[in-house]
Amino acid sequence: MSIQESTQKDRYQPLISVVWEEDSLKLLDQRLLPENIIMRKLVTPEEVWEAIHAMVVRGAPAIGIAAAYGVVLGAKRYAGADKLEWLQHIHKVCAYLATSRPTAVNLFWALDRMKEKASRLAASEDGIAGFPDALLAEAASIQAEDEDVCRRIGEHALPLFSDGMGVLTHCNAGGLATAKYGTATAPMYLAHEKGMKLKVFADETRPVLQGARLTAFELQQAGIDVTLLCDNMAGMVMSKGWVQAVIVGTDRVAANGDVANKIGTYSLAVLAKAHGIPFYVACPLSTIDLNTESGDLIPIEERPEHEITEGFGKRTAPNGIKVYNPAFDVTPNEYVTAIITEKGIVRAPYREHLAALFR
Numbered sequence: 001m002s003i004q005e006s007t008q009k010d011r012y013q014p015l016i017s018v019v020w021e022e023d024s025l026k027l028l029d030q031r032l033l034p035e036n037i038i039m040r041k042l043v044t045p046e047e048v049w050e051a052i053h054a055m056v057v058r059g060a061p062a063i064g065i066a067a068a069y070g071v072v073l074g075a076k077r078y079a080g081a082d083k084l085e086w087l088q089h090i091h092k093v094c095a096y097l098a099t100s101r102p103t104a105v106n107l108f109w110a111l112d113r114m115k116e117k118a119s120r121l122a123a124s125e126d127g128i129a130g131f132p133d134a135l136l137a138e139a140a141s142i143q144a145e146d147e148d149v150c151r152r153i154g155e156h157a158l159p160l161f162s163d164g165m166g167v168l169t170h171c172n173a174g175g176l177a178t179a180k181y182g183t184a185t186a187p188m189y190l191a192h193e194k195g196m197k198l199k200v201f202a203d204e205t206r207p208v209l210q211g212a213r214l215t216a217f218e219l220q221q222a223g224i225d226v227t228l229l230c231d232n233m234a235g236m237v238m239s240k241g242w243v244q245a246v247i248v249g250t251d252r253v254a255a256n257g258d259v260a261n262k263i264g265t266y267s268l269a270v271l272a273k274a275h276g277i278p279f280y281v282a283c284p285l286s287t288i289d290l291n292t293e294s295g296d297l298i299p300i301e302e303r304p305e306h307e308i309t310e311g312f313g314k315r316t317a318p319n320g321i322k323v324y325n326p327a328f329d330v331t332p333n334e335y336v337t338a339i340i341t342e343k344g345i346v347r348a349p350y351r352e353h354l355a356a357l358f359r
């Protein structure tokens, strides 16, 4: 991957993870946070593929946004004048970007949207010269809409919280994973804006540490009360009565309400149920996949073993040890108290109520 680096000298807040600037895509390298704030400049779809695969950009909505801009970069390569050929070229670029990560359905959703836009352009009377700009406008809309959607998720979720509540979250479903606000963190930001004080507990989130490196970082930067926990401390903290709600994001919700999210989410949901604590999932409609009937059909990414054996930059396991490293797990719908979307709060029976959101 040939990625050019440019360092942001001044810290700004909130950090925006995906930026289109001067005909190129700039991604905040989330692997390097919180120590280094580095934007990487990408100019080809291959670089975007690698950035998604290597988790330079991560989090379901941000992956979708980055991929949409990847299609724009791919479109620039077509030099011919044949509309059908151009459309075939766009389909090829989309099919390629779709192989970068398997679980977050937002990736496929965003690529489908780019393909639909390309089909409309190809069928129009417009000249092919204007197509790249039209595709860029579509990618920019995906990003702008995500910011609005996340804010609306926050507005719907806010009444579930009250001053002084302890709220536990896992992984990073924050501003860094979206255009802004995040999904699970949106009510935290909105509560903060309104002067409501929540006590947030952020799970460290082994093995990649999105909770420690990203959630703890972005909430702390925003001035929100956040306490970092190792994943195996959640039960103890719940048993002390410090947590009144769990809220997480998701990479894909199946038609029956089963939820795929960062590995460790399922254990949290079971713990929450055992302690009588509501377990909320916050996501945009673009994360709900009615074409996947149930959670067991969601493709779960397996990641390299070094994330576990050398996760802290130092070998912490014997050489040659067998390793299992699924990046996500599936929480069965019976553990999910509610799913909070931009269209409102959905409760069981999920199959019926999720389908109604799309009518």
Ligand SMILES: CSC[C@@H](O)[C@@H](O)C(=O)COP(=O)(O)O
Binding pocket: 058, 059, 060, 061, 104, 170, 171, 172, 173, 174, 177, 178, 182, 183, 184, 210, 248, 249, 250, 251, 261, 262, 327
């Ligand atoms: C709003 S982001 C929702 C999910 O994508 C998030 O919770 C998550 O599991 C991200 O996993 P990651 O592997 O870091 O991409």
